[in-house]
Amino acid sequence: MSGTGRMEGSGTGGPLLRIEGLRVGFRSADGGVVEAVRGVDFSVAAGEAVGVVGESGSGKSLSMLAVMRLLGSPARTTGGRVMFDGQDLLALDEARMRAIRGRDIAMVFQDPQSSLNPALTIGRQITDVVRAHRQVSGAEARRIAAESLERVGIRDAGKRLDAYPHEFSGGMRQRALIAMAIACRPRLLIADEPTTALDVTVQAQIVDLIAELRRDLGIAVIFISHNLQLVAEIVDRVVVMYGGKVVEDGPVEAIELRPRHPYTGLLQACVPNLTGPVGPLVAIEGAPPRLGRMPQGCPFSPRCPHVVEACIEEMPPLEREAELRFACWRPQ
Amino acid sequence: MLRLVAGRIVSSIGTLLFVGFALFAMTRAGPGSPARIVLGADATAAQLAQFEQANGLDRPFLAQYGAWLSDILRGDFGRSFVTGRDVGTEIVNALPVTLSIVLFAFAIAVVFGVGIGIAAALRPGGVFDRVSRLLSVVGLSVPAFWLGIVLIRFVAVDLRWLPPGGYAPLSAGLGAHLQTILMPAVSLAVYYIAVLARMTQASLQDTLRGDYVRTARAMGLSSPRVVVYALINALPPVINLAALSFGYMFGWALIIEQVFNVPGLSRALLNAISQRDFLLLQGIVFLFTIIFVLANLTADLVNRVLDPRQRVAA
Numbered sequence: 001m002s003g004t005g006r007m008e009g010s011g012t013g014g015p016l017l018r019i020e021g022l023r024v025g026f027r028s029a030d031g032g033v034v035e036a037v038r039g040v041d042f043s044v045a046a047g048e049a050v051g052v053v054g055e056s057g058s059g060k061s062l063s064m065l066a067v068m069r070l071l072g073s074p075a076r077t078t079g080g081r082v083m084f085d086g087q088d089l090l091a092l093d094e095a096r097m098r099a100i101r102g103r104d105i106a107m108v109f110q111d112p113q114s115s116l117n118p119a120l121t122i123g124r125q126i127t128d129v130v131r132a133h134r135q136v137s138g139a140e141a142r143r144i145a146a147e148s149l150e151r152v153g154i155r156d157a158g159k160r161l162d163a164y165p166h167e168f169s170g171g172m173r174q175r176a177l178i179a180m181a182i183a184c185r186p187r188l189l190i191a192d193e194p195t196t197a198l199d200v201t202v203q204a205q206i207v208d209l210i211a212e213l214r215r216d217l218g219i220a221v222i223f224i225s226h227n228l229q230l231v232a233e234i235v236d237r238v239v240v241m242y243g244g245k246v247v248e249d250g251p252v253e254a255i256e257l258r259p260r261h262p263y264t265g266l267l268q269a270c271v272p273n274l275t276g277p278v279g280p281l282v283a284i285e286g287a288p289p290r291l292g293r294m295p296q297g298c299p300f301s302p303r304c305p306h307v308v309e310a311c312i313e314e315m316p317p318l319e320r321e322a323e324l325r326f327a328c329w330r331p332q
Numbered sequence: 333m334l335r336l337v338a339g340r341i342v343s344s345i346g347t348l349l350f351v352g353f354a355l356f357a358m359t360r361a362g363p364g365s366p367a368r369i370v371l372g373a374d375a376t377a378a379q380l381a382q383f384e385q386a387n388g389l390d391r392p393f394l395a396q397y398g399a400w401l402s403d404i405l406r407g408d409f410g411r412s413f414v415t416g417r418d419v420g421t422e423i424v425n426a427l428p429v430t431l432s433i434v435l436f437a438f439a440i441a442v443v444f445g446v447g448i449g450i451a452a453a454l455r456p457g458g459v460f461d462r463v464s465r466l467l468s469v470v471g472l473s474v475p476a477f478w479l480g481i482v483l484i485r486f487v488a489v490d491l492r493w494l495p496p497g498g499y500a501p502l503s504a505g506l507g508a509h510l511q512t513i514l515m516p517a518v519s520l521a522v523y524y525i526a527v528l529a530r531m532t533q534a535s536l537q538d539t540l541r542g543d544y545v546r547t548a549r550a551m552g553l554s555s556p557r558v559v560v561y562a563l564i565n566a567l568p569p570v571i572n573l574a575a576l577s578f579g580y581m582f583g584w585a586l587i588i589e590q591v592f593n594v595p596g597l598s599r600a601l602l603n604a605i606s607q608r609d610f611l612l613l614q615g616i617v618f619l620f621t622i623i624f625v626l627a628n629l630t631a632d633l634v635n636r637v638l639d640p641r642q643r644v645a646a
Contacts, residue, residue, distance in 0.1 A: 070549055072541075102552030109550075114543040119564040119639055129551040164640040180551055 014086070015043035016220050017067070017105075017188060022080035024062045024071065024244075026291065033078060034292040037063050038244040040080070041318070046187065049214050049221040051231030051252070053267065054241035057288045060224050063241075064190050066090075068107050069097050084188075103133040106181035107190040111197045112173035116165040122149070122176050123161025126183050133184045148179040152209060171202035175209065182213060189213070190222045195230070207234055228264075229271040232256055240264045243289050243299025245315075250324035260324055260331040263300045298329070306330045340632055344625045349401075351621045356397045359610050365389070366608040370414055387413040400614070409615040414607045419615040422600055427619070429499055429596035430589065432509070434581045436517035441524035442574055448525070449532025449570075453540065454559065464529045471526025476584050480519035480591040487515060497593035516592045520584055524577045531573050535566040568635045575631035579624035 024037035037059040044050050052060045066077045069089065082089040084105065089097060101107075109115050117125055126145035130136065136144070142161065149157035152175040165173055174194055181189055191210060195203035211234040214221045225231045231238060238255050240248040240263065248261040259265045269282040286303040295301055301311040310316075310329045318327040367383040368375065375383075384390045388399065403410055409419035448467065451460035488496035494515055500508040539545065539562040548558045586598035597616055604612035636642045 068550055070546060098552050098554065100552070101550055107550040109543060109547060111543055115547045117544040117548070117561050117565070118641060120561070121640075128548075128553060128557065132551065132553050132557070166641050177547065180547070 016046040016048075016084065017222075018043040018081075018083040019063070019067065020081045020083065022063055022066060022082065023078040024059065024066050024075055025078040027074045027076075028292065035078065035294075036075070036244050036291055037066065038294070040241070040244070040246055042239045042246055042249055044188065044220050044222060047214070047218045047220050048237065049211070049223065049235040051228075051235035051238045052222060052224045052241060053226065053228050053231055053238055055226055055284075055288050057291075058241040059244040060241045061192050064107065064192060064222065064224060068101060068105065068190065069094075070101075070107070099133070102129050102181075102186070103184045104186050105188045105190065106184070106186040107192065108174070108177045108181050108194050110193040112170055112177055112194075113197060115177055116173055118165055121162050121164055122168070123163075126161070126176070126180050129180050130183050144183060145179070148183040149176065151182065151213070152176070152179045153205075154179070169202075170198050171205060174198060174202075174206050178206075178209065178213070182217065182219065185217065186219060188220045188222065190224070192224045193226070194223075195225075203230070210234060227271060228267045240267065243294060245299060245327065246318060246325070247300065247328070248324065248326040249318075250326075254323050258332075260321070260326040261300075261328045262304050262306050262330075262332055264326075265332055298327070306332070336636065337633060340629060344629050347625055348618075348621060352401060352404075352618055353397060355614055355617050355621070356400065357393075359614055360393070362608070364608050366414055366610060369608050383413075389413075400611075404618070410611040412609050412612050414609040414612075419611050422612060423597070423615055423619060426595065426597045426600045428501070429594055430582065430585050430598070432502070433513050433516045433520065433588065433594065433596065434578070434585050436510075436513050437520035437524070437581055437585075438574075438578050440517060440521040441528055441577060444521075445525040445528025446532050446570060449529040450536060450559075450563070452529065452533040453536035453566075456537070461533075464533055468526045468530050471522045471524075474522065476519045476523060477587050477591050479522060480515065480588055483515045483519060484592070497591075499592075499594045499596075512592075512594070516585075516588045516594060519591070520581055520588050523584075524581065527577065528570065528574060532566070532570050535569050536562060539563070539566040564638060568638055571631045571634055571638075572628075575627040578627045579620075582620050582623060 020041055022037055022040040023035055025033040025035045028034045036057075040059070040063050042050070052064070054060045062071070062075060065071050065075075067082050067089065069077075069092075071077065077090060080090070084100070089100070092100070116122070123142060123145050126148060127138070127141040130141040130144050131138075134141075146157045146161055149160060154160055154172060154175055160168075165176070168176060178189075178191075178194075189210070194210070195206050198206060207230060210221060210223065213219055214234075221235070223231050223235055228238070228240075232252050232255075235252055237250065238248075238252050239246055240255075240261065242263050248255065248259065248264045255264060256268070259268060263284075266282070266284045270284065284303060289295060289299050289302070295312065297313050297315055298304070298311045299315075301307045304311065308330060316327045316329045318325050321331075365380070365384070366387075367380045367389065371379055371383060381390070388396060391399075400410065407420070409423065411418050412422070448460055448464050452458070452464040455461060484496045488494050494511055498512055500512045502509045540559075542562065542565065545558060545562050548561045553561070582597075585596065586601060588594075589596040589598035590602075597619075600612060601616045603609065604616065
């Protein structure tokens with residue numbers, strides 16, 4: 001029964017998830033549409049870990065919510081395709097999409113404080129997910145829930161099922177949310193800044209946990225973060241977003257070694273190096289472009305230290321060079 | 333949990349003692365002695381004094397209060413010195429009438445108020461959202477007694493669907509009973525339907541935006557289950573308001589009973605006021621206080637069951 005209705009891999013060796021030309025817009029007050037995600041393309045292979053990195057407002061979270069079809073009004077998907085296992089998620093009816101959420105693709109969010117229902121026990125919330133996707137008895141669902149909770153490193157899991165979220169620490173709540181997400185063994189886990197609201201030491205534990213789950217269970221991971229270094233520790237590939245577009249995409253080693261887009265280079269420099277000599281903190285001058293005020297050319301051009309005329313006039317295409325893809329007229 | 337409940341009950345008893353005292357004091361502060369009313373304008377000072385002594389009205393204030401309270405604890409509301417009838421019996425005779433109307437009105441208010449509120453929250457801009465908005469204007473601005481009169485005029489007098497007033501007890505048959513209490517209950521309920529619908533809608537819309545609702549959807553829970561997730565957290569303020577409404581309804585019921593000529597507590601209370609029948613007046617008002625306190629206590633306890641954080645919080 002584990003595989004009832006589950007979509008099996010197409011076997012063509014294609015990616016698990018392929019996002020093509022995804023666009024997300026907000027309806028503005030004057031009736032027009034302001035685009036926040038402006039044609040995003042990237043793919044995730046089965047079992048692969050991909051980091052999506054960018055500042056607030058870069059469109060990274062919106063893109064992932066669009067993939068899950070969880071955008072709330074007034075945001076909506078205005079174009080593109082999201083191919084998962086050979087079918088376009090954006091074209092599915094709501095019932096079939098619901099069957100995929102939590103079973104094939106699960107998502108955990110930024111704030112574990114508010115992401116669990118305060119009125120229900122942890123166990124109830126996990127078993128509800130199990131029973132939403134699998135025809136199992138209450139006892140069996142509870143056993144699966146305890147197993148999931150144990151899997152994410154919560155000791156005495158059987159007893160902790162009866163605890164309420166307020167009895168858990170922030171880190172434990174995020175673990176409980178991850179337990180909910182993996183309870184049905186999805187093939188893709190989308191983690192939207194899962195560590196941002198946590199203490200630094202706890203952050204590292206959660207990152208390690210996600211890396212471990214991916215290794216042990218073979219779950220593909222999309223890890224959304226604004227912290228390039230944090231993501232680099234556990235992902236195979238990094239997708240850098242800016243102004244609603246992918247500006248650079250490639251294997252983590254290649255990007256760490258030599259980022260080609262100036263924005264990626266500055267993101268890298270922003271995180272202080274804790275082992276090397278102490279230097280001044282680096283910040284990127286200026287602020288990301290506001291919605292509806294996107295520059296005509298490269299969205300980073302107003303803040304870019306290497307800007308030339310062409311950058312202001314025309315958006316550079318995302319071009320491939322060796323393992324990397326980047327969108328820049330003056331790659332570094 | 334048990335200690336919390338016990339604490340809450342103790343504080344409710346404190347409230348009752350305080351209200352009882354205030355009630356006792358205010359009743360006696362009003363002008364006019366029951367002795368004068370019972371014995372008439374021709375009574376001599378000696379007769380008045382004798383009456384007051386016989387009924388304990390000459391004893392110190394606190395002694396009277398203490399005696400009244402200890403009698404009530406034994407379930408004895410005293411004997412009216414105006415009519416000579418047992419206050420407890422009078423209340424027991426009139427209470428079922430009022431209770432019947434209020435309970436029916438409360439049920440209508442909760443079912444329609446909460447139902448419309450939920451439907452409106454789930455479909456912003458939909459039919460129920462508009463119904464809810466219209467209701468809140470109509471329900472909040474139309475006085476219950478006026479609505480009662482309008483209902484009598486059209487439903488009873490013109491259409492002759494229901495009797496224009498009077499009361500048939502449950503013992504006269506359920507159909508007959510409902511016929512007499514339907515219009516009073518509806519008149520009483522409309523305001524509270526509006527209030528409860530607005531509160532339910534606002535509270536549910538708020539919790540539906542919660543992060544845990546997004547989580548539930550991201551995990552593929554069905555829509556009804558997601559709504560239940562939000563609703564559990566939306567209900568506490570609605571329950572508090574419902575409890576308050578239940579208490580207030582007894583107050584409005586007095587006016588509604590007059591409009592529909594129903595022999596409920598209103599008649600007894602008005603008689604008690606005009607005749608300076610202290611014990612009957614105190615008994616009825618104290619009964620309302622008990623109902624009010626009990627309703628709020630119940631709401632508190634239900635909310636503690638719904639919200640686990642309140643169970644541990646001191």
